[in-house]
Amino acid sequence: MFNRKIGVILLVALAAGLGLLAAQWFFGGKSAGAQWPETQAVTMFAKPRPLPAFSLRQSDGTQLTSGELNGHWTVVFLGFTSCPDVCPTTLAELAQAQKQWQALPDGTRPRVLFVSVDPERDTPTRIGEYAHGFSTETLAATADVPALEEFARALGFVFMKVPGAHYAENPQDYSMDHSANLAVIDPQGRMAGMIRPPFQPRAIASDLTALTKATAP
Template sequence: MRKLPYILPLLLALLVAGCGKQESDLPVNTRLGGEFTLTDHNGEPFSQAQLKGKVSILFFGYTHCPDICPAVLARVAQVYRQLQEAGEADQVQPVFITFDPERDTAEHLNEYLPWFKADIIGLTGSLAEIREVATQYGVVFIKDQEEQDYLFTHSDYIYLLDDQGRVRKLYPADFTIDEVVTDAKSLL
């Protein structure tokens, strides 16, 4: 019986040491995100549930954007390549959701996204489906013109999702690459 007081702290230490990964300091945003199903760049149904198990970097935009969207995709690609160099890219999934389904078909996304060399999943769908997902994430987009070369006014936040699909952090379009890399690593 005398050995019992010495065994309890040892058991407690072993239990704590065996708990697995440490929880990130990034808070869970309970007001943004949620389940969705859209069409991926291969023309297949893609649900938010398919992202579970990986940290995701999510961005809404459109491929005909003259400036911000391609610049953000290039920065997301840089984050992905830094994680690749660290051997952790297989645990991270960049995702691009278009809000221009008229021009950003699955076929177009399939041709466009490989230019960024970051294994980005492109998602499209009907305008109603995209609006629903955009609303879940607090994304605003407004079509500026009805002409062929129309543009959009839109919010441009980047979302970091944990391996359970929960929003953990938002970044502005001019985010610091090292900050996103560090934050993503904290969720792995």
């Protein structure tokens, strides 16, 4: 029988495999590559990696496609609204960072994108209400499972549905295991770095502010 322990083991194995690939993108230190300012929380890649085309459904019902992230630094977090601990904690920490970069111009201000990997329960309306409870500026989106898997894979992330003890009797008895790292997307829509927990809002805000100023037109 599939249980949570097996799910966690599989998730760790998948993450480890992707971690080996991700290691090829890094070049030592927090700020890899001379084109970036020194960072504290963000591990920058030596060379930003273009993302394949994607399309997600935003909380307002519109589509979020690749090009719409251009012009801003974007922090991407995968989660789900029924998450008991990691998701609300992370979104609360990111909301603290958002307050600290609020003074930056709207046209270049960093964004936070929350992507639900639980489309079975998380409607666009629900994810919008959830994310905006932490910050009204947070973008919230989801998609069907194949599209979410492709998007997560492009970021080097994984997620998995983990049935609970009573899943056979109650199909709603399940959780979602998912990567806890944050992806950092540059103004050209390329994956440029990653933030690993534990998260430090002040350091994240400082890094994204510096990156925004360094790449402002």
